Amino acid sequence: MTPILETRGLSKSFGGFFAAADVNLAIEPGIRQALIGPNGAGKTTLVNLLTGTLPASAGTVFLHGQDITRLPPQARVRLGLSRTFQINQLFPDLTPLQAVVLAINEREGRSHRFWRAVDAGREVVHEAMNRLHEFGLDTVARERTADLPYGRQRLLELVLALAARPRVLLLDEPAAGIPSGESGEILDAIGRLPRDVTILLIEHDMDLVFRFAERITVLVNGRVLVEGAPDAIARDPEVRAVYLGEEAHV
Ligand SMILES: Nc1ncnc2c1ncn2[C@@H]1O[C@H](COP(=O)(O)OP(=O)(O)OP(=O)(O)O)[C@@H](O)[C@H]1O
Ligand SMILES: [Mg+2]
Structure with a gap:
């Protein structure tokens, strides 16, 4: 093979x-x-x-x-080819939902809309929530990332890496x-x-x-x-x- x-x-x-x-x-x-x-x-x-x-x-x-x-x-x-993001350095002030929406937009070549992430289309938000749900992060999707327990933050790194569809x-x-x-x-x-x-x-x-x-x-x-x-x-x-x-x- x-x-x-x-x-x-x-x-x-x-x-x-x-x-x-x-x-x-x-x-x-x-x-x-x-x-x-x-x-x-x-x-x-x-x-x-x-x-x-x-x-x-x-x-x-x-x-x-x-x-x-x-x-x-x-x-x-x-x-x-993806690796885990160092979320603690990159997105501490964003919510997990915003961060995953950004990662999806980046995958789709829409990363220039960084500051419009909150206006993201419903489909992107839907995908982001599904991906967060898979790792039990949907309940904290709208909290500030920096305020999450460290274990949740590491799970979010995984979700972000996976959003690139590696x-x-x-x-x-x-x-x-x-x-x-x-x-x-x-x-x-x-x-x-x-x-x-x-x-x-x-x-x-x-x-x-x-x-x-x-x-x-x-x-x-x-x-x-x-x-x-x-x-x-x-x-x-x-x-x-x-x-x-x-x-x-x-
Ligand atoms: N930028 C650098 N400049 C000089 N030496 C480096 C650099 N990066 C790593 N090294 C050295 O290369 C070696 C391998 O480091 P590396 O971080 O890859 O090890 P590791 O297997 O990941 O270790 P750990 O299990 O502690 O994470 C070490 O001796 C380290 O000091
Ligand atoms: Mg190492």
Whole structure:
């Protein structure tokens, strides 16, 4: 099967230090894949290379077979590659409804109407409310985003990323900073997303990773140590030694 997202020899050097080194990924359409590795392994760097937030030092990124290595982030979003928004920085004073309406308008090429978002057409509002409802956010749709509990804000990030109708969704620790009870709720919501969205998830909580992932890539020192099915990863002696060794429950 042709991978929906693929990298070949992808590298990023910060003044000679390789945060990503010769990374080869091949992510199958529809799969729930996890990217794990110790702090500083290069996971966020890799996501930044995939989204175009950082320029690659070497290597190639393909999105459904198309070389997107030199495309700017917004062009990649239009081709179906999304990540979670940093909502806390972007839209604290808007309501979730306004923010999702903006994201839908952006998808439809109407982002120039930023300040007219409140006048958005009924259809757009309808879609936005449906999307909020899917994540239990319809009840807070008209509250100020900054006043929402942090867990709700992280769910809103997901709704915003999904409003772009992505084919591939990159989630960098979507449950970070959330009490463990609620983080399971977020991961379950991600797990319920339709199969036409391929997901690459970065997560440190191994219980959540093993509950969610069908495929796991382990990154260490900017390099892929191993990639495989969760049971194979859990048994892999190198993985246990280098990364998971101290995790008693794996
Ligand atoms: N802009 C930058 N300039 C210099 N070094 C950087 C830069 N961004 C990241 N690094 C370094 O690259 C390495 C990988 O960082 P990265 O944030 O990708 O790791 P990570 O796997 O996401 O870690 P964590 O699990 O803590 O989020 C780290 O050593 C980091 O200090
Ligand atoms: Mg990171």
